[in-house]
Amino acid sequence: MTNTILILDGGTGRELARRGAPFRQPEWSALALIEGPQFVSAVHRAYVEAGADVITTNSYALVPFHIGVERFASEGVLLAARAGQLARDVADASSHSVRVAGSLPPVCGSYRPDLVDLDRARPILNVLIGALAPNVDHWLAETLSSLAEARLCAMLTAPTGKALWLSFTLEDDGATDASALRSGESVAEAAYLAQEVGAAALLFNCSQPEVMEAAISSARAILGAQSAIRIGVYANAFPPMAADAKANSELSPIRADLTPEGYARFAAAWCAAGASILGGCCGIGPEHIAALRTGVTA
Template structure:
């Protein structure tokens, strides 16, 4: 069953943060590749994280490839061929987690989505939160093409075009997906500056209008949403989006924890401020694809699942 099929019948539960969970397994993520380096040196930990999310009720597992790109791996000393192999491994490790669970488990069918982070994530300087970079359509596609090809080669036909701060990059990636795999499906999830603006300053309304028009003529896109933002941003953003498209909405915010830059420490959100406290509000706004992003965990996935019962 495809994601489009599932969305026609139910709210679909996504997984949550990968790097945070890898750290709990002792994996070092403070490097240019973040958790993607685990595809080389901590494969068992990656499998374990995927398995934990599936057991918690996730119906879609996203690959550990958000930060995994050929240029990124090559900058870390890998060959281009090795980089492509590691990206493909990102798919197989998630697939392993699905195969490890018996058919008929309480989570039912589980899909695997290839995570396609933005060019700004490769820069590893926070650019995915500002969109402060500029490439041509051809340059964006040249950057993303090897990763898409590697994930396709591993058998994936579902993609998460996520944490996207720029509409022009989304346009380039969707065109690339349609070129390489017209049978594929994808959702697009934007990164926001505020409740009505993409990170690069593009009005959210303009981005949703373009996505809605494109989806009417192309079969690749199945949902649009927002991820990697504070929970309080979502309700007004989703309200705006729902007023401009009939596409299923997706949301997977950050946990709600507060980061203190001066001390480089976190304060955990109270139960009333954690993102899971707002699940029912977002469902009422038309969200059909829901999960968590930074500092979320399998326990949050299980909480979302319980909220749907």
């Protein structure tokens, strides 16, 4: 495994809202693409200026769940292409090398493996992949709660020839195995799947920082210290999410203890456990990413 640490960006939706971008339900972070794309560019630039090596397209909410079936049918390709172009433009204008990750979301809802519907997800993901592909360096299938979602993303992205990063969300309610996906499937199974599909990275995101170190250890036990598959983490700043949570149904509270310095302390432990990709998810902003750049990679 490489010793070079890659720094990801942080959460997009929260940062858009904090900056006064158009932001409401049900569109969530997609609304800025529709009504204020300059805010999306500003968020990307903020993360680049904070030291991110990778920025992620603002395509997480570009699904019928958020923008509606009719709008997705008529504008989905345009909006996804816009998301890719905005990220590409910021990356290309950076004074340091910045990669663009194409976000592929859980189409049927975050944290809800019980709602996974592969037949429904397939055509939606195909639209996103086709529109994003010209402007992304690799794929980031993120907040996956089950192995089935990951397999589908691997199958659909394979024809593009671009590397795939798989990122899973973990059980974090304290009542279950800290090395389990929200589906109940194990991190070990996720690691085997990453090997099977030829993923370039296996990450864990949108879960509490406290559960990440155990997941890293479980993944590394399967992949081995010399694996070419990177391990990464980008946690959120939320309290535990309920099993029946509705994705982005409201702005969840943010933990007061996860200051940039507090988050960087968690990240240092993840790095020591074997992670070589570090970033942030919901509630983790540019100031946190700057702390990772100066505190963890220094």
